[in-house]
Amino acid sequence: MKRFKWLTLVLALLLMILAACSDSSEGGDDSSTNADDSSTTDENATETDSNPSGNLVIYTGRDEAMVEGVIAKFNERYPDIKVEFMTMGAQQILERVRGEKANPQGDFWWGGTQSGMIVAANEDLLLPWEPSFIDAIDANHKDAQNRWVGEMLLPEVIMVNSEVLKPEEGPQDWDELLDPKWKDKILIRGVLASGTMRTIYSSMIYRQGVDTPEKGYEWLKKLDANTKEYTQDPNALYLKLARQEGTISLWNLQDILLKKYTTDYTFDYIYPKSGAPILVDGVGIINNAKNVENAKLFMEFLFEKDTAVELSKEYYQIPTRTDIDPASMPDWYQELDLKEMEIDWEVMSEKEAEWMEYWDLNIKGKGAA
Numbered sequence: 001m002k003r004f005k006w007l008t009l010v011l012a013l014l015l016m017i018l019a020a021c022s023d024s025s026e027g028g029d030d031s032s033t034n035a036d037d038s039s040t041t042d043e044n045a046t047e048t049d050s051n052p053s054g055n056l057v058i059y060t061g062r063d064e065a066m067v068e069g070v071i072a073k074f075n076e077r078y079p080d081i082k083v084e085f086m087t088m089g090a091q092q093i094l095e096r097v098r099g100e101k102a103n104p105q106g107d108f109w110w111g112g113t114q115s116g117m118i119v120a121a122n123e124d125l126l127l128p129w130e131p132s133f134i135d136a137i138d139a140n141h142k143d144a145q146n147r148w149v150g151e152m153l154l155p156e157v158i159m160v161n162s163e164v165l166k167p168e169e170g171p172q173d174w175d176e177l178l179d180p181k182w183k184d185k186i187l188i189r190g191v192l193a194s195g196t197m198r199t200i201y202s203s204m205i206y207r208q209g210v211d212t213p214e215k216g217y218e219w220l221k222k223l224d225a226n227t228k229e230y231t232q233d234p235n236a237l238y239l240k241l242a243r244q245e246g247t248i249s250l251w252n253l254q255d256i257l258l259k260k261y262t263t264d265y266t267f268d269y270i271y272p273k274s275g276a277p278i279l280v281d282g283v284g285i286i287n288n289a290k291n292v293e294n295a296k297l298f299m300e301f302l303f304e305k306d307t308a309v310e311l312s313k314e315y316y317q318i319p320t321r322t323d324i325d326p327a328s329m330p331d332w333y334q335e336l337d338l339k340e341m342e343i344d345w346e347v348m349s350e351k352e353a354e355w356m357e358y359w360d361l362n363i364k365g366k367g368a369a
Contacts, residue, residue, distance in 0.1 A: 051078075051080055052078055052080065052081055052293065052294060052297060053080035053081060054080075054081060054082070054291055054294055055081070055082050055083075055084070055107075055290070055291050055294070056081050056082070056083045056084070056107055056108065056291050056294040056295060056298060057083075057084050057085070057086075057105065057106045057107045057108070057290075057291065058071075058083065058084070058085040058086070058106065058107065058108045058109075058110050058298070059085070059086055059088065059093045059096065059097065059106045059108070059109050059110070059286075060085055060086070060087055060088075060093075060109075060110040060111050061087065061088060061089055061090045061093060061110075061111035061112070061195065062087070062110060062111045063255070063258065063315065064087055066311070066314075066315045067085055067087065067110070069314075070302065070307070070311070071083045071085065073301075073307075074298060074301050077301065078294075078297060081294050081297070083298075085110075086106075089193040089194050089195060089233075090111060090112045090113050090116050090194070090195025090196070091116065091192065091193055091194065091195050091198060092193055093109055093111075093112060093116075094112065094116045094119065094120055094195075097109060097120060097125050097286055098120075098123065098125060101123075101124075101125060101287075104286050104287070104288050104289050104290065106286050106289065107285065107286055107289040107290065107291040107292065107294065107295040108283070108284075108285055108286065108289070108295040108298055108299065109126070109148075109283060109284045109285075109286060110151075110283050110302070111151075111281055111282075111283070112148070112195065112281070112282050112283070112284070113195035113196070113198070113199050113279055113280075113281065113282075114150070114199075114279060114280040114281075114282060114345050114349070115195075115198070115199060115202070115345060115348055115349035115352050116195055116349075117143070117147075117148040117280075117282045117284060118143075118148075118345065118346060118349040119349055119352075119353075120147075120148070120284065121143055121145070121147040121148055121284075124287060125286065125287055126143075126147040126148055126284040126285065126286065126287055127147065127284070127285040127286065127287045127288075127289070127292065128145045128146050128147050129146055129147075129285055129296065130146045131146075131149065131296070131299055131300055131303065132300060133300070133303045133304075133321065134146060134149065136321045136322055136323040137149055137150065137320050137321065137322070138320065138322055140280075141153075141280050141282075141320045142282075142320075147284060148282045148283065148284035149282060149283060149284070149299075149303075149320075150280035150281065150282045150320040151281055151282060151283050151302065151303065151317075151319070151320060152254070152281050152311075152317040152318050152319055152320060153278050153279070153280060153281070153318040153319075153320060153338075154196070154252040154253065154254055154278065154279040154280075154281050154318070155252070155253045155271070155276040155277075155278050155279075155318075155338055155340075156196065156199060156200045156203070156250065156251070156252055156253075156276050156277045156278070156279060157250075157251070157252070157253050157256070157269045157270060157271050157272065157276055158170065158171055158174075158177070158248065158249075158250060158269060158270040158271075158272060159241070159248065159249040159250065159251040159256050159267060159268075159269055159270075160247060160248055160249075160267070160268055160269070160270060161241050161242065161244060161246075161247045161248075161266055161267060162266050162267065162268040163244075163266040164244055164247050165247045165248065166268075167268050167269065167270050170247075170248060170270050171248065171270065172270060172272070172273050173272045173273045173274050174204065174207075174272050174274065177223055177226065177248070177250075178219070178222040178223060178226065179226075180226070182226045182248060183225065183226045184226070184228040184246070185226070185228065185246055185247045185248050186223070186226050186227045186228060186246055186248045186249065187227070187228055187229055187231060187237055187240050187241055187245065187246035187248070187249050188227050188229070188230050188231070188237075188249060188250065189230070189231050189233065189234055189236075189237045189249070189251070190230050190231060190232055190233065191230065191356065191359070191360070191364070192356060192360055193233075194234075195279075196251065196252050196279070197250070198352060198356055199277060199279050200250050200277065201220060201355070201356065201359060202348050202351065202352045202355055202356065203277035203341060203343060203348070204216055204219055204220060204223075205217065205219070205220070205351075205355050206343055206347075206348050206351075207341065210344075210347060210348075210351065213351075213355060213358075216355070217358065217359070217362070217363060220359055220363050221363050221366070221367065224363055224364060224365065224366065224367050225367035228245070228246050229245070229246070230364070230365075234251075234255070237249060237251075238259060238265060238267075241265075241267070242265050242266070242267075252279065253269060253271075253316075253318075254315070254316050254317060254318070256268070256269045257269075257316035257332065258315060258316055261316070271337075271339070274339075274341070275339040275340055275341040275342075276338075276339065276340065276341055277340075277341045277343055278338060278340045278341070280320070280345075283299060283302065285299065303321065305321065305323070305324055308321055308324060309324060309328050309329065312329055312330055312333055313329075313330045316332065318333065318336070318338075
């Protein structure tokens with residue numbers, strides 16, 4: 001009986017030891033599973049970092065088809081970023097960003113005049129940030145604090161409907177636009193809402209003398225006397241010019257080339273003999289934007305050499321990057337001979353609002369009378 005009890009105790013002890021070993025083994029498996037979970041979590045975090053997601057809201061003054069094309073290519077690389085864009089004039093973008101300063105709704109400003117970008121930067125509307133390509137941009141084409149960067153150059157030129165007025169027959173320089181023979185032949189895109197037109201008109205005042213804007217105002221009065229109509233937007237300008245409601249306008253070279261080579265519009269241009277204001281069309285990240293990192297990714301993508309060359313070939317852009325091989329650029333680019341009107345853009349940006357307000361209140365629609 002004692003032997004049976006002893007055996008029973010030994011057997012119970014063995015069972016306890018086996019159970020303890022089993023628990024230890026199961027505990028080890030749990031620890032291994034947690035380690036695997038931890039490893040999986042870290043891996044997912046890495047995937048998230050390398051595959052950005054979220055939203056990106058772009059305010060742009062660029063051609064809608066071009067914008068859609070660039071965004072599509074951007075989404076090929078970053079498919080999890082949902083991109084939305086709103087198209088409007090450069091001046092309208094400035095006013096919108098200014099109005100939303102306390103609670104920005106946009107992230108990236110794509111397509112703003114140099115003057116407008118300078119104003120926005122001085123009002124703390126743009127984020128200082130140094131992209132990887134910054135050293136390839138000329139100092140004259142970017143902000144010293146990297147709050148905005150010029151993406152392309154836009155010579156402002158004389159536009160004609162070449163079906164009725166050949167380039168060699170039209171006004172060859174700015175002052176020739178004032179000749180009475182062009183009365184009611186000139187169509188102008190509405191000035192105040194357009195960064196392009198504000199730049200052209202401000203340049204006409206600037207070239208007459210910054211300290212004597214009255215001379216510039218007088219010049220614009222004479223131009224107004226020859227102007228048949230101020231159209232609401234670029235599309236209305238194109239339609240009216242195509243219908244020969246006017247034969248001459250003032251516009252940027254890129255859009256003229258786009259219409260000339262990619263549509264049925266019979267448009268051409270005259271590069272003014274004395275030189276053209278060459279607008280630096282810039283981009284910037286909106287300060288305190290909700291999707292800053294995605295805006296940075298888009299900016300880097302936009303300035304890649306391959307993107308810049310493709311946009312030159314397809315959309316007639318003149319890139320600001322100085323490290324692009326000219327041989328890779330299209331023929332029309334290599335044939336350009338850009339003579340630039342000398343302008344102090346800081347000074348002109350300070351004066352632009354004042355000059356344009358005076359023009360709107362005292363000159364528009366009043367002619368030389």
